Every structure is written in structure tokens, then in C-alpha cells.
Amino acid sequence: MKKLLSEFLKGIVKENPTFVLVLGLCPTLAVSVSLINGIGMGIAATFVLLGSNIIVSLIKNIVPDRIRIPCFIVVIATFVTITELVMKAYSPALNRALGIYVPLIVVNCIVLGRAEAYAQRQTVLNSLFDGLGMGVGFTLALILISGIRESLGAGKILGYTLFKRFEPVFVLGMPSGALLLIGLLLGFFNVLKNRRT
């Protein structure tokens, strides 16, 4: 039980996919204009990670080593298609806001990275918790980034006006603001890490 808990928790801080492993940045930066988009993308990616980790660890003994990457990609793409169809049916507005970044979860390095580096040599239960932890870590990182971008870039949070008489920092809503923010956050976490050691 303790082992499973640590599998889950490592994705959140110690091996956070965004800030420590620096993986899967395309969706992180592209959809983080508003908090709701960030949460939606986080949940979608968590579902895909969870599903693909479970299936990959189930089929790890059947798949020949040489063609494992195409096999894993098909598994991942299946879950992405499920996500896409569900999102289209139940939340068309979110689907429109996320646009091409929903099908692009397939090529999110986190998902294939976990399948390749973890799920293909671990038990199903371990992989399940690993996928869940990574997904939650990714979602939290997205919430942090999109929260900062929406609150400072538009002066709102989840659509509610946050401050009166506040001149929004427009650049944070733009692509360049996203790149700047992630650079500064990575630097900030490095400062914390260096200080501790």
C-alpha cells in the first residue's frame, strides 16, 4: 500500500512531468490561456495516461520488442479518440476551445514516455497509480500556469472579474507570455532546488 502511494505521489512533486521532466509542453502552453481550458486538458490527458498505462502493462508480454512503439501508439490513439468523442458529445464548447490540441494528446511525450519508461515493465496496479499520479501532476501544473495566465493576463478567474481597476498584462495571454512564464517558473523551481541542496 505504501509503495502504491509513493508511486502516486512521485508524479506530483518529485517527477512532475511539466516542471521536472519537462515533457508534454505543447498542450501545456497552448491551451493554458484560461483556467477552464487548463483543467479540461488536464482531465483529458489524465484519462488517456491512466488507460494507456493499464493496457500497455497488460499487453507487455505479448508485444514483440521491435514493433512496440507503433503498438503503444495505437493503444494511446484509441484512448484519445474516446476522449475526443466524449468531449464532442458532452462539452462541445471545451472541444472547440482546445481545438487541434485534443487529437495531439497522442503525441504528448508524457503518455508515450510513461508507457515506454514505466508501464511496459511494471505490474498493472503500479502502472495504474503511476498514470494517475502523472496525470494529477500534469493537471496541477496546468492549473498553476493557466491560473496565473488568466488572472494576470485577463484579470479574471473562471470568467469572474478578479480585480477592479486592473490593467491586464496582455502579453500573458499571448504565446510569448506563455513561453516567458514557463521559463520563469522553471527557473524559480531550480532556485528552490539549488537552495535546498
Next chain:
Amino acid sequence: MNLTQFLTIFISAVFIYNVILSRFLGLCSFIAISKETKPALAMSLAVMFVTVMSSIITWFIYRFLLIPFNLTYLRTISFILVIATFVQFVEMVIRKISPPMYRFFGIYLPLITVNCAVLGVAVLNIDMFFVNGKAVGGSFYYSAFQGICVGLGYTLAMLLMSGIRERLDLANVPKSVKDFPLAFIIASIMSLSFMGFNGFRF
């Protein structure tokens, strides 16, 4: 099909909506491989080749396989599978024909499968040049041309970035922002300057 449309595709894919600096596609490879100019160029050329070819192949698959059989919901699965197979195939061919070229491109080729730019262009082509399940006039040429332009945009950003980072090796930067954080901050400034192209209207 008209020339203005081609010009619009060129300007918007290379400058206004640059794959990396504005759409964030292929960001991982952009940050990881832009430390020196030579590998950056090799990666860019490989990406350009694969984006063009996959734009063409996925167009045919969508137009003649997925639409007639009402299978458009299989878009993501079929596209990524075709791209993965194609990349593997190219790798095998290069290894067979030209070992020096294989050494030049070799390690970057498998990475392209998971490069968002390649799948991104294929999906963008479908979104832009198919209306209500029908191909717009000249959509094949537009798709192939958009593939080329996105590759060019990728190369441009890659070359600029690797040039800057080569110089930065000599600079004295704080330990905490070394490598990744600094690369992102530079990319941000580049993206800011590319925003100037937003004024172009046709």
C-alpha cells in the same frame, strides 16, 4: 486554387502562426536539439521532409478512405499509425541507401514520430481544407504546400534559436536559469518579435 491563397498560406504558416513560436507544435524537439546549429539543421530538414510527405499521405487517406466509408472518427488513429510507419520506413530506406546520411539523420528520425508538428499539420490541413466532409477546390495542393511552409517555419525558428544558443555558451548566466529556463525565455522574446507579423492582412 489561386496564387493569393498560396501566399497567405506561406506567410501565415512561416511567420504569423509559426509552428513553434505561436502554435507550440514540436516544442520539445525545439528546446532539446537547438543547442548547436548542425544537429538543429539536420532535425529541421528531417521534419520538413516528413511533414510534407505526411501531409500528402494523410490527405489521400482522408479523402479516399475515411470520407467514403464514413470513418472520419478514426482520423487520429489512422494518421498517427501512418506517420509512425512512414517514419520507420524512411529510416530503413536511408540506412540501406546512404550510411553517412543515416549517421547524420539517424538518431533524430525516430523522434519525429512523436513530434507534434507532423500530426499537427495533418490535422490542421483537414480542419482548414475540408468543409463539411468535402474537399475544397485545390485542397490537395494547399495541404502539400502547407506541409512545406510549416517545415520552413520550423527550420527558421530552429536556426535562429540554435544560433543564439551557440553564442550563449560563452555568456555567464545564473546557474538556476541555465539550459531549459533560459531557452524558454529566449523563445518568448523571439515569439514576441514574430507577433509583429500579425499586422499582415490580405
